[in-house]
Amino acid sequence: MLPIIFVLPLLQLVILSxxxxxxxxxxxxxxVDHDKTSFSRALIEKxxxxxxxxxxxxxxxxxxxxxxxxxxxxxxILEIPRYFERDLLKQNKTVISVAINAIDGAAAGVxxxxxxxxxxxxxxxxxxxxxQPSDLINAPKDIMAIxxxxxxxxxxxxxxxxxxxxxxxxxxxxxxxxxMNIVREKEIxxxxxxxxxxxxxxxxxxxxxxxxxxxGFGLLTIGLIISKVIFNTxxxxxxxxxxxxTAIYLLVVLGMGLFISNFTDTQQQAMFIAWFFIVIxxxxxxxxxxxxxxxxxxxxxxxxxxxxxxxxxxxxxxxKGSSLIDILPLLIKTTVYALIMNGLAVWSYKxxx
Amino acid sequence: xxxxxxxxxxxxxxxxxxxxxxxxxFGMPIAQVLLFGFAxxxxxxxxxxxxxxxxxxxxxxxxxxxxxxxxxxxNKQMITNDAEIESVFKKGKxxxxxxFDTDFSEKLTKENKTTVQIITDATDPNTANTINNYLxxxxxxxxxxxxxxxxxSHQIITQTRMVYNPELKSVFTFVPGVMTVILMLxxxxxxxxxxxxxxxxxxxxxxxxxxxxxxxxxxxxxxxxIFLSVINAVxxxxxxxxxxxxPIEGSLFLFGFESVLFIINxxxxxxxxxxISSTQQTAMMIxxxxxxxxxxLLSGFIFPIASMPLPLQMISHIIPAKWFIIIIKAILLKGVxxxxxxxxxxxxxxxTLFFIVLSVKKYKIRLE
Amino acid sequence: MKNNNVIEVENLTKKFGDFTxxxxxxxxxxxxxxxxxxxxxxxxxxxxxxxxIGISKPTSGKAQVAGFxxxxxxxxxxxxxxxxxxxxxxxxxxxxxxxxxxxxGIYGLSRAKIKEKRCELVEELGLKEIVNELVGSLPLxxxxxxxxxxxxxxxxxxVFLDEPTGGVDPITRRQFWEMIYKSANSGTTIFVTTHYMxxxxxxxxxxxxxxxxxxxLDTPKKLKLQFKAATMDEVFLKLARSxxxxxxxxxxxxx
Numbered sequence: 001m002l003p004i005i006f007v008l009p010l011l012q013l014v015i016l017s018x019x020x021x022x023x024x025x026x027x028x029x030x031x032v033d034h035d036k037t038s039f040s041r042a043l044i045e046k047x048x049x050x051x052x053x054x055x056x057x058x059x060x061x062x063x064x065x066x067x068x069x070x071x072x073x074x075x076x077i078l079e080i081p082r083y084f085e086r087d088l089l090k091q092n093k094t095v096i097s098v099a100i101n102a103i104d105g106a107a108a109g110v111x112x113x114x115x116x117x118x119x120x121x122x123x124x125x126x127x128x129x130x131x132q133p134s135d136l137i138n139a140p141k142d143i144m145a146i147x148x149x150x151x152x153x154x155x156x157x158x159x160x161x162x163x164x165x166x167x168x169x170x171x172x173x174x175x176x177x178x179x180m181n182i183v184r185e186k187e188i189x190x191x192x193x194x195x196x197x198x199x200x201x202x203x204x205x206x207x208x209x210x211x212x213x214x215x216g217f218g219l220l221t222i223g224l225i226i227s228k229v230i231f232n233t234x235x236x237x238x239x240x241x242x243x244x245x246t247a248i249y250l251l252v253v254l255g256m257g258l259f260i261s262n263f264t265d266t267q268q269q270a271m272f273i274a275w276f277f278i279v280i281x282x283x284x285x286x287x288x289x290x291x292x293x294x295x296x297x298x299x300x301x302x303x304x305x306x307x308x309x310x311x312x313x314x315x316x317x318x319x320k321g322s323s324l325i326d327i328l329p330l331l332i333k334t335t336v337y338a339l340i341m342n343g344l345a346v347w348s349y350k351x352x353x
Numbered sequence: 354x355x356x357x358x359x360x361x362x363x364x365x366x367x368x369x370x371x372x373x374x375x376x377x378x379f380g381m382p383i384a385q386v387l388l389f390g391f392a393x394x395x396x397x398x399x400x401x402x403x404x405x406x407x408x409x410x411x412x413x414x415x416x417x418x419x420x421x422x423x424x425x426x427x428n429k430q431m432i433t434n435d436a437e438i439e440s441v442f443k444k445g446k447x448x449x450x451x452x453f454d455t456d457f458s459e460k461l462t463k464e465n466k467t468t469v470q471i472i473t474d475a476t477d478p479n480t481a482n483t484i485n486n487y488l489x490x491x492x493x494x495x496x497x498x499x500x501x502x503x504x505x506s507h508q509i510i511t512q513t514r515m516v517y518n519p520e521l522k523s524v525f526t527f528v529p530g531v532m533t534v535i536l537m538l539x540x541x542x543x544x545x546x547x548x549x550x551x552x553x554x555x556x557x558x559x560x561x562x563x564x565x566x567x568x569x570x571x572x573x574x575x576x577x578x579i580f581l582s583v584i585n586a587v588x589x590x591x592x593x594x595x596x597x598x599x600p601i602e603g604s605l606f607l608f609g610f611e612s613v614l615f616i617i618n619x620x621x622x623x624x625x626x627x628x629i630s631s632t633q634q635t636a637m638m639i640x641x642x643x644x645x646x647x648x649x650l651l652s653g654f655i656f657p658i659a660s661m662p663l664p665l666q667m668i669s670h671i672i673p674a675k676w677f678i679i680i681i682k683a684i685l686l687k688g689v690x691x692x693x694x695x696x697x698x699x700x701x702x703x704x705t706l707f708f709i710v711l712s713v714k715k716y717k718i719r720l721e
Numbered sequence: 722m723k724n725n726n727v728i729e730v731e732n733l734t735k736k737f738g739d740f741t742x743x744x745x746x747x748x749x750x751x752x753x754x755x756x757x758x759x760x761x762x763x764x765x766x767x768x769x770x771x772x773x774i775g776i777s778k779p780t781s782g783k784a785q786v787a788g789f790x791x792x793x794x795x796x797x798x799x800x801x802x803x804x805x806x807x808x809x810x811x812x813x814x815x816x817x818x819x820x821x822x823x824x825x826g827i828y829g830l831s832r833a834k835i836k837e838k839r840c841e842l843v844e845e846l847g848l849k850e851i852v853n854e855l856v857g858s859l860p861l862x863x864x865x866x867x868x869x870x871x872x873x874x875x876x877x878x879x880v881f882l883d884e885p886t887g888g889v890d891p892i893t894r895r896q897f898w899e900m901i902y903k904s905a906n907s908g909t910t911i912f913v914t915t916h917y918m919x920x921x922x923x924x925x926x927x928x929x930x931x932x933x934x935x936x937x938l939d940t941p942k943k944l945k946l947q948f949k950a951a952t953m954d955e956v957f958l959k960l961a962r963s964x965x966x967x968x969x970x971x972x973x974x975x976x
Contacts, residue, residue, distance in 0.1 A: 004638045012646050019650045019665050022479040026659045069516065070689045072679060088509065097512045103686050105521030106396060107657055112513055113486055123509045141461060143496050144468045145489045149475035149482075150442060157478050168646070176641065180634055264373065268546050271637045272377040275538075279645075280384060283393055288655050290480050292399050292448075298392035312445060319476045322443045359826030363815065370814045370855075555808035561776045562804040562881075563827045564796065 005177070005215065006222070009169035013223055014230060017165055020288070021157040024110045029053040030074040032065050039085035039126075043096075046122050047078070052114045066099075075101040076111060088126070151236075151319050162233045163314040164287040166223040170246075171253055171307055172278055174216045178257025179274040180267050181208060182349075187266060205349060209254045216250040217243070236321030245313050245327065248334050252306045255341030262348040281307040309334050356565060360573035367547065368577060378543075382535045382585050383592065389527040390597045396523060397483045401447045403430040405438065408457040416469075419495055420451070425487045442474045449473045449484050517686045528593040529681040530654030532586060533674045536612070537619045537648050538640065540582050544575055544623030545636040553632055567716060575620045582616040583609075602688025608681065611694075614701055615677040621708035622673070628715040648674045676700050725752045727879055727910045728773065733782035735768050742768040744933035745782065750879075750926075755901065755911040757924030761961055765933040766914050767883065773912070774881055775799055787878045800828075803872035807884040809864045813857030817848060817867060820856055821874070828875040835874075842870050862893035866900065873904060880904070882913040886920065898923055918954040927953070929960050936960050 029047055033040050047053045056074050059065040065077045077099040081087075087094035098115055102108035152159050199207075220243075227233040257274065264270040284291075284298070285307040291299060302308050309330050316322035324331075368375060402420065406413050421429050430447060432438060441447040452470040460467035471488050475481035518525050548571070551557040560570050590608075593599040601608075623640070630636040650656060651665065652674035658666055669675050676697045683689050683697075691698070728750035735743040743765045750756045760766040771777035773786050775795035784791040787801035811820050818839065825835035843849055846866055851859060856867070865885065872880050882901075886894045898920065905911050913924070921927050921941060928938040937944055937960060941953055948956045 004635065004642060008638075008642045012642075015665070015668070016646055016650045019661050019669075020656050021660050022656060023660045024657065028659070070683075070687050071693050072683065093508050093510065095510045095512055097514065099514045099516050102515035102518040102521055103682050104526045104657065105515075105518055105523045106394075106526075108515055108518070109396075109521055110483075112515075115513070116511060119509055119511050126509075141496060141499050142466045143461065143492050144466070145471050145485075145492050146468050147471045147473065147485045147489075149473055149478070149485075152475035152478055152481070155475055155478035155482060160477050160479075165646075172642065172645075176638065180637070184634065266371070267633050267637070268550065269371065269373045271542075271546075271641070272374050275542075275641060275645075276377045276381055276384075279381070280388065282649075283385070283388055289393050290397060290477065292401070293394050293396055294392045298388075301392075315476050316443065316445050320443050320445075320474075322445070326443045326445070356827050356829055359823055363812070363819070363823045366815050366819060367812070554813075555806045555810035556812060558776065558806050559804060559810050559824075560827070562774050562799060562802070563824075564799045564829065565827050566796075 005173055006219070009173055009219065010222055010226060013162070013165055013169060013226055017158050017162045017227075017231060020161040020165065022106075023157060024107050024114070025052060027053050027111055027114070028056045028073065028075045029078070030055070030057045030059060030065055030068065030076070031078040031080065032059050032062055033080045034082040035080050035084040037085040039088065040080045043080065043119070043122050044078075046118050050114070050118055052111075069099065069101055076115065078115075158231050159233050159319065160315070161287075162227040162231050163318050164285075164311050166220070166227060167307060167310045167314055168282060168285075168287065169223065170216055170219045170250075171281075171310065173219060174212050174250060174253045175257050175274050175278060176271065177215070178209060178212045178254045179260045179270045181212070182258060182261035183264050183267050183270045201349065202346065205258065205346065209258065212254055212257075213247075213250050216253070217246065220246055233318065235318055237317035237323070241324060241327070242314065242317050245310075245317075245331060245334070248331070248338055249306065249310050249313075251338040252334060252341050255338060255345045256306075258345035259341065259348055262345065281305050284308065285311050287311050303333075306334065306337060309337075357569060357573055360565070360569070361576050364547075364574060364577045368581070378539060378581065379585065379588070381539070382531070382589050385531045385535065386528065386589055386592045387596075389531055390524045390593070393527070394523045396521075397480055397487070398425060399427045400425060400449065400480075400484055401430070402426045402484075402488075403432050403438075403441055403447045403450045405432040405435075405450055405452045407455045408453040408459075410458045412458040412461065413453045416453075416492070416495055417451075420488065420491055423487070423491060425484075438472060447474070448477075448480060449488065451488065522597070524593070524597045525599055525686060527654075528589065528597070528599060529678050529685065530649075530652070532589045532681065533615070533652060533677050534645075534648050534654065535585060535589070536582050536616055536677075537622075537674050538644060539585065540578055540616055540619035541623035541626065541644055542637065542640040543578050543581075544620050545626035545630065545640050546633050547578075548574055548624065548627035549630055549633045549636040552627075568713070571624055571712075571716075575624065578620055578623075579613070579616055582619075583613065586612045586616070599685070601685055603684035604690065607691060608684045611677070611680050611684065611698065611701075614698070614705070615673065615680075618673050618677075618701055618705040618708065621705055621712065625708050625712040625715070628712050647672060651675065653678050671704075673701060673704050676704075726750065727752050727787055728756075728912065729783075729785045730773070731783040733769070733772060733784050734780050735765075735772060735777065736780045741933050743772070743779075746930070746933075746935045748928055748935060748938055750910060750912060752878075752910055753905060753908050754925045755905050755913065755923065757921045757927040758912060758914040758930070759918075759921055759927055759957065760914075760930030764930040766930050769930070770881055770883060770912070770914060774802060774804055800875075801878045803875070803877040803880040805868050805872040805880070805882050805885055807887055809861070809868040809885075811856045811864055811868055811871070814855060816855055817852045817859075820867065821871060824871045825874050830875060838874055842867075846870065862889050862896075865889055865893065865897060869897070869900060873909065877909065879910040879912055882911065884914055884916065886915065886917060894920070918952065918957050921953040921957075929957060931960055 031044055033044065048055045057068065059068065062079060065074070068074045069077060079097045081094070081096065084094050084096065096119070100108045100111050149155055228235065260270050260273050264273065284302050284305050286302070291302055291308065294302070313327050313330055316327055404417055406417065417429065420426050430441065432441065432450065438450050441450070450472045452472065457467050457469060469492065471485055473481040473484050515521060551560065561567065594601060626636055626639050630639055651669045651672050653669070658669050658675065661669065680694050680697050683694050726749045730749065731747050732745045733743060734741065734745050746769060758766050758770065768777065772779045772791060773784060775791060775798045779791060786798045789797040791798065815823065821839050821842065822835055825838060830838070843852055851863065856864060869885065886897055889897070901911055915921065924941065926938070926940050927944060928935050930936070937956070939947065944956050945951065945953065948959050950956045950959060
């Protein structure tokens with residue numbers, strides 16, 4: 001059991017953090033060139049040179065290309081019409097068509113942006129090459145945007161995901177273990193044994209949950225070391241603050257586990273319910289998809305999601321160096337949550353025994 | 354055969370007597386599909402943005418209004434000094450700050466050229482990048498407007514066609530993923546738990562001492578879950594057709610066949626897990642901790658496989674969920690037939706056989 | 722099986738790696754006999770029994786159960802034996818009736834036969850009130866009786882009982898042994914492992930295993946004579962205390 005508690009999650013932290021990236025790279029690109037002029041070749045060259053696109057193939061007809069897309073061999077088809085070069089030079093205007101596999105809508109949107117950037121870029125160069133001196137006199141007005149990405153200059157996705165996945169693993173393990181624990185004693189019959197000893201109920205609960213609290217800290221510590229050593233994730237804020245917050249957060253999770261444990265008869269049920277909530281918590285936590293994009297009602301629902309708070313705090317403190325004042329609203333909500341959850345847990349425990 | 358039917362009947366009693374598990378078993382897929390359909394999206398909307406406007410004139414005001422009017426951005430907030438940028442980011446709400454320098458408009462009118470700084474909170478690099486792109490394109494549009502009178506020369510226009518999902522609905526991507534995750538976890542977890550449960554209770558021993566053959570025992574335990582998983586798959590597909598208007602382009606029959614194949618694959622994985630674990634607790638931890646995240650992350654459900662580092666792309670090949678997602682996307686959204694996906698189908702069949710052979714071997718060793 | 726033996730075991734051995742769990746045991750059990758199989762925890766009795774009921778393969782030796790070889794015909798053995806485990810394993814979330822129907826079914830009894838047997842059981846054990854209750858809600862004594870009856874459902878030649886009286890009160894134990902006698906009288910052979918030495922007195926013959934070997938095998942009466950003991954309890958203690966002859970002296974103390 002111990003390897004499952006420690007090794008499996010940490011191995012996942014190491015491996016899966018690499019998997020979680022929305023970077024769109026290596027797009028499978030293909031083209032149909034009906035023009036075959038120096039211009040059309042130059043445009044294709046541009047795509048080839050880009051790091052986003054991998055030129056997989058060229059097709060002689062659109063039909064062939066479409067079939068390849070249906071098979072999943074290519075994701076983008078660029079079709080350059082006959083007289084592409086001639087139209088551009090003579091009529092100042094030409095149309096190229098692009099087909100994008102849009103099953104993954106978000107990726108398709110990004111791919112579209114990249115394609116347009118490359119075409120615009122090509123267009124600009126072509127203009128400079130083709131324009132007459134007279135054009136320069138009334139040059140268009142230009143607003144140049146200078147982006148600057150704070151806290152993560154290289155847009156390294158791992159920096160973003162590692163703290164989040166760490167949160168997930170800590171939560172999952174502690175919730176599953178605490179959820180299963182008391183119900184297991186019920187199943188084996190040792191709970192009755194405990195109830196006849198002079199030990200007080202709250203003592204019993206604390207005694208049961210304390211080891212998981214410690215396990216949670218153990219996981220967090222090893223996880224933080226891994227994220228520093230392997231991923232070189234920055235630790236801008238205070239480590240003490242993270243531990244302080246985690247101490248309270250773990251109480252929420254353990255209370256929840258205890259609550260589930262009291263309401264179920266078998267380990268299987270407990271696990272199922274814990275699993276149900278974990279999956280919903282994960283999906284609604286802002287870990288993989290931004291919370292701001294959700295509709296209002298869903299955003300209100302996320303207020304009940306402890307994982308959301310932990311993910312936010314971890315990212316704020318580790319990456320931005322947010323202070324106690326910055327995370328205070330989150331901390332207060334978590335504390336209230338912990339009080340309610342443990343209150344419910346103790347209440348339901350009294351009821352069941 | 355009669356023995357077998359009796360066995361299956363018993364298994365259904367177990368399932369239907371446990372109301373809470375049953376509720377989760379069927380509530381889970383519905384909740385997830387609805388969440389993905391209505392709440393979860395990887396599009397970027399309603400981002401809080403702040404402005405540090407040192408220029409303060411008609412032009413910057415117009416740009417600010419334009420940004421505010423866009424559906425991507427809300428809640429403008431004005432900032433008056435540099436230190437405030439840091440503090441709004443640290444509070445966590447504001448994701449981007451636009452900084453107009455004092456001479457922004459002056460430069461634009463006199464030199465025809467000016468700059469604006471877009472500072473984004475890049476703790477989430479993906480969102481930051483997208484926000485940056487959106488803001489740039491709003492600026493670009495404004496630029497085109499003020500350049501209207503100038504004749505544009507040499508223009509290449511791109512006509513883009515979004516194939517298979519013209520409205521770029523993210524629910525279409527997620528439905529196959531949700532279905533895969535649910536079928537995988539429910540099937541693998543349920544079987545591994547229900548088999549280890551018999552081990553813990555001691556009834557497995559009784560069954561092994563009976564004239565039932567071990568493979569009959571296993572088959573009898575697994576069969577009801579095939580049935581339940583098929584119901585789950587049907588519910589998910591119905592929800593996505595009627596609530597999210599997902600098109601079904603391909604053959605439902607082929608889809609059904611592939612789904613059953615995948616379910617059997619997941620069940621055989623569950624059997625394998627049960628042969629290596631002796632308690633329910635271990636079985637659950639292995640199926641949950643070992644399967645949940647890899648299936649969500651390495652299958653192409655949320656994150657594109659092509660963007661992963663090469664070693665991970667290799668690992669993703671051994672995740673059955675990855676192949677199933679390819680298959681159902683192809684059938685449901687692309688509408689292709691078996692001739693396009695026979696390779697993926699063979700891989701799934703191969704994996705299933707491998708799991709079965711391995712569990713039979715493991716099972717035998719236990720009996721030695 | 723000319724000589725009326727239903728179990729014949731000769732030099733049966735089971736090794737797990739270097740560890741010898743069962744060390745060349747030899748004995749036979751006659752038809753209709755109640756055979757007590759005794760030993761301390763870890764002495765190897767469960768392993769030995771598992772070999773006889775066909776869920777564990779012997780390393781070497783010979784064994785026949787109900788006329789079939791454990792190496793070559795384990796499946797035929799399974800049809801002719803009944804087995805009750807120390808956990809009284811029944812399905813808690815099934816009713817008594819459903820449990821009977823299920824176990825009858827896996828032994829291939831016809832529906833009519835199952836019904837007949839069930840009615841018999843209800844009559845004999847007075848199950849009328851509880852036949853539609855979930856097994857999980859019944860007291861342990863009931864589970865034990867039902868579990869035993871289920872092991873007898875298909876009228877096996879031999880029934881193997883693995884510590885069948887753990888955790889039940891003396892009265893229930895008494896009743897349970899009456900059930901055992903009854904079925905032995907009707908010709909069923911009983912092979913029973915137990916910790917309780919008073920129960921050993923009820924057996925026709927008793928074997929005592931120490932460290933994988935059978936150290937004593939006879940009727941309780943003769944064993945008491947042989948070991949100059951007043952009760953089986955004393956016999957057992959003497960055997961378990963005396964250093965095992967198979968082990969070197971210095972390691973030999975094991976209680």
